[in-house]
Amino acid sequence: MPATTPKLKINSVRHHGGDWLNIVLTGTTFDDAVTEARKFQEKTNAVFLHAFDNINVIEGQGGLAAEILEEWSST
Numbered sequence: 001m002p003a004t005t006p007k008l009k010i011n012s013v014r015h016h017g018g019d020w021l022n023i024v025l026t027g028t029t030f031d032d033a034v035t036e037a038r039k040f041q042e043k044t045n046a047v048f049l050h051a052f053d054n055i056n057v058i059e060g061q062g063g064l065a066a067e068i069l070e071e072w073s074s075t
Contacts, residue, residue: 001025002033 001010003025010023017023026036034050041048050057 002027002029004028 001013001023005025010025013021014023024036024040025033027033030051037048040046052058052061
């Protein structure tokens with residue numbers, strides 16, 4: 001994540017990720033952080049999952065939106 005990421009977001013990610021992640025703050029923009037993440041991916045053969053430019057993430061967000069609308073319309 002960029003070094004400018006708010007502490008609230010960092011703490012939330014840490015809470016939900018637990019021992020499964022290592023938060024690295026780098027650069028000042030999202031693009032800087034993505035560039036560093038891609039370098040890490042290549043160096044370690046890790047899996048990179050883009051925060052929003054990924055078909056699975058987009059499908060998941062769409063599914064969540066549908067559930068919210070369904071819940072909202074049934075009240």
